[in-house]
Amino acid sequence: MSEQSDHQRVAEHLLQLYGGDPFAHVYQASNNHREAHGPDCGVYPSEPQKMRLLNTIVRAAGGRRVLEIGCGLGYSALWLADAVSRDGVVETIDRFPEHIDLARRFAVDAGMDGCIQFHAGEAADILPALSGPYDVIHDDGWFGREPPYFERVVALLRPGGLLVMSNWFLLEQAITGEPSMDWSQFAGRDWAKAVTSYAQKLVARPDLHVSFMLSPAWVALAVKAE
Ligand SMILES: C[S@@+](CC[C@H](N)C(=O)[O-])C[C@H]1O[C@@H](n2cnc3c(N)ncnc32)[C@H](O)[C@@H]1O
Numbered sequence: 001m002s003e004q005s006d007h008q009r010v011a012e013h014l015l016q017l018y019g020g021d022p023f024a025h026v027y028q029a030s031n032n033h034r035e036a037h038g039p040d041c042g043v044y045p046s047e048p049q050k051m052r053l054l055n056t057i058v059r060a061a062g063g064r065r066v067l068e069i070g071c072g073l074g075y076s077a078l079w080l081a082d083a084v085s086r087d088g089v090v091e092t093i094d095r096f097p098e099h100i101d102l103a104r105r106f107a108v109d110a111g112m113d114g115c116i117q118f119h120a121g122e123a124a125d126i127l128p129a130l131s132g133p134y135d136v137i138h139d140d141g142w143f144g145r146e147p148p149y150f151e152r153v154v155a156l157l158r159p160g161g162l163l164v165m166s167n168w169f170l171l172e173q174a175i176t177g178e179p180s181m182d183w184s185q186f187a188g189r190d191w192a193k194a195v196t197s198y199a200q201k202l203v204a205r206p207d208l209h210v211s212f213m214l215s216p217a218w219v220a221l222a223v224k225a226e
Pocket residue numbers: 030041042043044045046069070071072073074075076077093094095096099121122123124140141142
């Protein structure tokens with residue numbers, strides 16, 4: 001058996017401290033699904049420690065309406081739904097109807113289908129028909145360059161709302177020039193340049209205040225219950 005890295009051991013310790021991952025079975029199913037589905041699937045669930053952090057952030061933001069691009073099998077949507085206030089709703093989008101069907105089933109099993117709405121289709125096609133404003137938007141669909149729906153996402157976010165973008169590990173790898181794998185097959189040959197210019201564009205926007213969290217994100221946030 002391979003030795004666990006320090007990072008893995010500490011991550012595991014934190015998870016135990018939190019009392020475990022309530023959606024661990026969906027995390028496992030997402031990884032299993034990716035291996036069976038094929039190369040275009042793209043279901044890479046966020047780490048449980050990161051979803052716990054996003055859950056805390058949604059609580060702190062008083063999130064009632066949450067939008068997500070990139071549902072996968074619904075692992076992150078369940079974590080987000082667990083964080084929204086009593087009458088809150090999470091809407092989540094995925095281009096594969098198969099992902100949405102599986103995600104819906106997991107939500108029903110968890111008794112959380114009442115607070116998650118599912119949209120099957122391309123984000124660029126679905127987003128124009130949605131009406132904001134959203135308190136929090138989680139973009140877990142973009143990869144390697146500015147997504148075509150970016151302006152619509154900003155328009156749907158309420159003033160003071162929070163846009164959370166996953167997958168920014170690519171910026172670190174663009175800066176160091178040490179990609180953990182050849183991303184060009186998913187993100188095009190110029191992915192490093194494209195990721196860097198997306199980061200520059202985000203930071204330069206006067207209507208957004210952006211911070212990139214280095215990984216691992218050693219920050220502790222706590223929300224006081226009402
Ligand atoms: C990184 S995975 C999302 C993982 C998911 N949030 C979870 O926690 O398991 C990306 C997902 O986004 C979907 N996706 C990527 N780009 C998309 C787009 N432009 N429109 C709709 N779905 C998209 C993929 O089909 C895939 O299921």
